[in-house]
Amino acid sequence: MNPNFYESMLPAVPTQFSFLADVNDGFWFPKQASSFAADADWVYMMIMWICVLFFVPMVFCMVYFPWKYLKPKGQKAESNVSHNTPLELAWSILPSFLLVWMFLQGTWSFLDIRTPPDGAYDIGVQAFKWGWTFDYGNGTFHPELHVVNGEPTKISMRSSDVIHSLYVPAFRAKKDVVPGRYNFLWFQPSVPSEKVGETELTAAKAAFEKQGGGKWDYETNQFTPDGFRFYDLYCAEYCGKDHSRMQTVVVVHETQAELDAWIKQYSARDASEAPSVYGEKLYNRRGCASCHSLDGSKRVGPSFQGIYDRKHEFADGTSSDADANYIRESILVPKAKIVAGYAPVMPSYKGQLSDDDIASIIAYLETLSTNKTSSESAPAETTSTN
């Protein structure tokens, strides 16, 4: 067989028991990191023990009876009792009380999970094929979810295309993101994310620079580019090709001040930063990277390699050069012109990117066409095209 096959299998063998060895994780669950995780797990274990209570005697009967009453052919059954109404009523009615108990336990904790407290910290999220954009207010958007430990947090969710579902296993929280309506999810994180050491972070960043940017590898590093450990956030409702890659991370900050500092770091472009440099950040942060490659490979959308000023053939037979105005239109009204061979699936970014953001992205795309030559000259040109 292919060597890659074993390579991909063998490292998995140590991880096979990693979930047993990790002190934070139990056998059944990921870490409990929200206020209602313990509750939900308690209900789970309670149901499990009730099930075991029933299952063990049943398996005993399944095994003991065929062994005990195994008879040669032709021998008559010892008894031919055809029914016993009191016994049957008993085993029909008595378990019902346990079911009522389960139902009540599940419903009580459900009502807690369901009702966000007044004044919860509100974060918006836009789900799209295939990524997440969290809205921290004042025009700050980021694909990672950052929240504050102990602070009730409400997520207001909308989808720009199909149904997605926001799922954080460590919080035991899940809610579908349905296009055409707002859904809400709330939780109260209870375990802050650790920060990794400076050396480890610098090493990882150096490696990231060396590979030439692109997508940060959360799985290998196990921390974010800002040096935080994280909890996984998955899309749980099937949404197409990259459903399984529609993942991001949740970082729980110790204090509101720490979160505010993090948000500030990602708000608008700093005056000293070149637009093309900031444009590259937006490319990675705002979901462009999940559909548009930089190396010419075809993903959901056309690659950005050499895109600027290249002639584009459209599905309706017309064509045009990809100049600044074309790119601007493609960001704001993506379905106006569809490049031949691609599906009209890109969501509009109207209202989500400021003029300066769009100019920065255009400046960045321009550098991709000029073999990354003059990133310094970019700002002047793009401001003029706008």
Add this chain to the structure above:
Amino acid sequence: MSAGSIPAGRVVRDPGFPTERENYLTTSKGAFSWMFTLDHKRIGIMYLVGVSSAFLVAGLLALAIRLHLMAPGGWLFNRPLFTSLTGKDPNDIYNQVFTLHGAIMVFVFIIPSIPAALGNFLVPVMLGAKDVAFPRLNLSSFYLWVFGALFFISALFASGLDTGWTFYTPYSTTTDSSVILATLGAFILGFSSIFTGLNFIVTINTMRPPGMTWFKMPLFLWATYSTSIIQVLATPVLGITLLLLIAERTMHIGIFDPEFNGDPVTYQHFFWFYSHPAVYIMILPAFGIISELMSVHSHKSIFGYRFIAYSSIAIALLGFLVWGHHMFTAGMSSLTTIVFSALTFTVSIPSAIKVFNWLATMYKGSISLTTPMCYAISFIFLFTIGGLTGLFLGTLSTDLHLHDTYFIVAHFHYVMVGGTLVAFLGGVFHWWPKMFGKMYNELGGRVSALLVFIGFNLTFLPQFVLGSRGMPRRYATYDPEFAFLHQMSTYGALLLGIGLFVALIVLLMSFWNGKQAPANPWGGATLEWMCTSPPPFYNFDRAPIVGDPYDFQFIEWDSENERYVTAEPERKLAPEEQPVPVHAKH
């Protein structure tokens, strides 16, 4: 005829073997005699071959899924063979494969498996009737099934299907895969299902023989009857839903797609209003089979006949009220969610009653561990796990965590594969001698039951843990921490595949070297064991007189001829019991 093992002074009755002219398999020859047959037994056999082929296709797709999930980044569909051949991204291939696996298994295999294949063969024979009430409707239902299945296959060869078997909007209204072909297929299969259900309802209502009151019916017929009620009442809703979906896709009528002011959650209500009862279309006939198998192979009256019969009806009716539990995370109001949770718990009671009754049937029985019995015991174990894990999903706070994870995948496979498929296999092994007049190798059959049992548990037990640890379903790639459990599951699936292959070989070998089957190889007391194996074309010369279907008092083992026979004390026969003279037959 009388042998040493039969008490003296008994009149032995045994139909013997059919002549070539009587035998329904050989009474007429040629392809047309099968294609245009109105004989319920031949239609049943054609269904059996058809659904088994569908199962083979969908089963191979399942193995492909498991092989792909062998490695976190995906394995099988990353091979150059697949990517270069199809020119598609491995994730796309995976999505199409899991969709077709689910859709073919549900619509083309499981739903028709027991009712259409075994039910068609057995219902009239168990009733002592010559055929179903509407033989032509019966044949047309088979051809509808064929057309429906062809639509699915053509979807596979057109641009594939990547919506999941649930066709959730707006994904299904916007994807460029062959949604319309597949939904038309499901629509046609729905009619096939309605025809079968309608036929059985009329047959059971009007064609029961003298003496067979409702509570003297074999429990398989009760299960079939309850199933038919669901088929007739629920399937039209699926038809409507699929037509609306097609209209939405082609004409944008704006009912399901938010882009045209529709609501995707409405689609989910429509869809699950059929598809939850459909779960009971799948499992109720399995309950019927297990009731028969438990009683016959324990040679003891079924325990709690009325509770089992009523619980089938209760499940059929309650099953219509619980569809909302598929949508606990979709954003329904709290009140709706809580009501659906409460109703869901009520369904678990009738299912539990059945399991308790089956176990009690074995108590103080005279058990033969035949192949069908091994499958039946295996069914009780697996179905119990499937049912109990349903409690975690009906409970709201745990469902929010487990919804759309591998926990669900494991749960419904325990019910549909561990339940329906294992019962189907048990039923096929049980009635194989009746259908084809051949005995199979017992040891081989038992080995297959054991392999299926071990392979199945190895495949799906790890998936419960995967799910509660947070692994979402329908993922073509996954985080490395889940790799070990996924690999365990894949090895289990391979073993399960081997077990099923052994079962197939054992059955097919019986044609080659199987002993000729007697009329009653297991000691059953229901009517199908009172005619020859295979049954004559007209099943019975005249409507038989029936009593209790689970009275084994006069069923005796004839050790000399290796068969069970009816051996009643000598008595005066009623005129309608007198044997029919040979010259008056047919």
